[in-house]
Amino acid sequence: MVDFNPKVLNKEELSAISAGVNEEELLLFDKHLLDNYYDSNVFIEAKEPGSPWVIVKDFKTGEQSEKLDCTAQYWSLALGFAHPDVNYAVAEQMKRFTHIKSEGVFPSRAKFINKLSELCPGRLKGGRVKINNEGGSLAVEAAVKFALVASKGGDHFLTFRGGYHGNTLAMITASQPFHTITRFRPFGVDFFTRVPQPYCYRCLWNYKNGLYGKQDPECNLECFNLVKEYLMGLTSRKLAGVILEPWQAAGGHVPFPPDFLVKLREVCEQEKIFIIYDESQTGVYRTGKYFTLTEKYEKELGIDVSPDMMCFTKAIGGGFPLGAMIVSNKIKKRFGPTEDHTTFCNTPIGCTAGLASIMVIERAKIGENCEERGKQITKQLKELQEKYDVMGDIRGPGLFIGIELVKDQKSREHFTELMEDMLHEGVRQNILFGPSMPYLSGTGKLLKRNLIKIKPPLNITEEDADFICDKFESVLKTSLNNLK
Numbered sequence: 379m380v381d382f383n384p385k386v387l388n389k390e391e392l393s394a395i396s397a398g399v400n401e402e403e404l405l406l407f408d409k410h411l412l413d414n415y416y417d418s419n420v421f422i423e424a425k426e427p428g429s430p431w432v433i434v435k436d437f438k439t440g441e442q443s444e445k446l447d448c449t450a451q452y453w454s455l456a457l458g459f460a461h462p463d464v465n466y467a468v469a470e471q472m473k474r475f476t477h478i479k480s481e482g483v484f485p486s487r488a489k490f491i492n493k494l495s496e497l498c499p500g501r502l503k504g505g506r507v508k509i510n511n512e513g514g515s516l517a518v519e520a521a522v523k524f525a526l527v528a529s530k531g532g533d534h535f536l537t538f539r540g541g542y543h544g545n546t547l548a549m550i551t552a553s554q555p556f557h558t559i560t561r562f563r564p565f566g567v568d569f570f571t572r573v574p575q576p577y578c579y580r581c582l583w584n585y586k587n588g589l590y591g592k593q594d595p596e597c598n599l600e601c602f603n604l605v606k607e608y609l610m611g612l613t614s615r616k617l618a619g620v621i622l623e624p625w626q627a628a629g630g631h632v633p634f635p636p637d638f639l640v641k642l643r644e645v646c647e648q649e650k651i652f653i654i655y656d657e658s659q660t661g662v663y664r665t666g667k668y669f670t671l672t673e674k675y676e677k678e679l680g681i682d683v684s685p686d687m688m689c690f691t692k693a694i695g696g697g698f699p700l701g702a703m704i705v706s707n708k709i710k711k712r713f714g715p716t717e718d719h720t721t722f723c724n725t726p727i728g729c730t731a732g733l734a735s736i737m738v739i740e741r742a743k744i745g746e747n748c749e750e751r752g753k754q755i756t757k758q759l760k761e762l763q764e765k766y767d768v769m770g771d772i773r774g775p776g777l778f779i780g781i782e783l784v785k786d787q788k789s790r791e792h793f794t795e796l797m798e799d800m801l802h803e804g805v806r807q808n809i810l811f812g813p814s815m816p817y818l819s820g821t822g823k824l825l826k827r828n829l830i831k832i833k834p835p836l837n838i839t840e841e842d843a844d845f846i847c848d849k850f851e852s853v854l855k856t857s858l859n860n861l862k
């Protein structure tokens with residue numbers, strides 16, 4: 379075991395910082411916090427190292443319970459809470475140093491970047507990697523900057539309805555608008571044009587059989603023809619890139635039909651527009667045994683829809699803050715010294731944790747487990763769907779599962795209240811489900827938020843998966859009763 383010997387404070391004092399918090403400290407916290415929202419539970423510790431279960435304490439009653447986390451803390455903890463291998467590697471790194479300035483080279487930075495370059499699919503294999511100490515917003519911003527550097531005259535970007543690319547001032551603009559509920563105007567509005575996202579379950583062209591994330595067999599991809607108009611010059615300025623999540627996540631688990639991606643590739647190549655995939659949620663084995671969704675399409679459908687740039691956050695850091703962006707080495711440019719850096723961007727902790735986590739996933743075949751457990755859960759959910767008319771559509775490969783809740787399967791009317799009640803009822807029944815993001819009208823009216831997510835750590839067991847399905851039904855039943 380790694381040993382640290384404190385010199386100034388004693389071990390008890392130091393471990394007390396994270397071990398617990400008393401009522402008085404929590405009252406002060408409530409007073410001092412700038413944000414006006416926080417969870418009703420205090421997270422205490424992993425049930426066991428590397429477990430998808432976590433021990434939490436009720437903020438008000440002080441009651442302690444164990445909860446199975448189907449959010450993986452914003453879909454980040456691929457290996458559960460406090461994985462021992464990752465923590466061991468991090469502790470070893472910490473014995474050496476914890477911070478090196480942005481142009482510094484150190485072993486875990488070199489190895490992590492090499493590994494990402496080796497793992498990325500298609501035309502990104504062998505590409506050039508840029509990491510940051512924060513996550514997805516900065517990764518997508520790095521791609522935007524790089525597209526500006528490498529584009530021949532383009533300085534504008536297409537994004538899609540429901541796309542989410544982060545919360546920095548510029549990335550809010552690239553994302554599905556929250557401006558009706560934010561009290562400031564985001565920056566760079568003239569850099570982005572938003573276009574409709576293909577949405578097979580709720581097709582704008584009224585095809586009705588786009589179920590389970592699949593295209594309606596009758597569909598002629600009219601949605602692509604619309605987007606093509608923009609690619610061919612409908613935007614007010616010349617396009618440098620198009621930014622998309624190949625399987626949109628926060629916006630409601632809405633996939634681009636693979637044929638759409640093929641056509642997009644053709645037009646973008648012809649028009650010299652960079653394709654930037656944001657695989658922040660679908661990357662790092664979340665959709666099954668492949669590193670990215672793009673790789674899954676390559677191996678299973680035989681199509682290479684790999685982009686010019688790809689962005690990651692969440693699981694890429696092995697439980698620590700990290701973002702990454704990779705660029706195809708067909709683009710010959712590189713970033714200059716000050717074009718994309720922050721003080722902490724090359725975090726040794728993040729690089730070490732990220733690499734250790736990928737090594738564990740590979741060695742323990744966690745991607746394969748993700749695929750199996752995903753099939754197990756989805757099969758049971760589809761059985762439940764026959765019993766419950768409010769389960770509209772079930773989408774997502776692997777443990778990237780979203781269930782669209784509707785008033786009834788025929789009308790497909792959004793059932794937002796049910797999703798919201800299930801989140802609360804889940805907490806009461808010791809399971810944490812995740813929500814999709816809210817869609818708001820220009821006046822701030824909530825239009826829909828009806829997708830409930832099951833995206834636990836990828837190392838859940840068969841028993842955990844059965845527990846999730848049993849609880850899903852029990853929570854659904856109770857919530858339907860609560861809403862009567």
Ligand SMILES: Cc1ncc(COP(=O)(O)O)c(C=O)c1O
Nearest residue numbers: 513514515542543544658659691
């Ligand atoms: C697809 C996608 N891109 C980017 C981001 C932003 O990442 P971060 O919150 O790490 O800045 C997120 C976060 O949810 C995301 O889901």
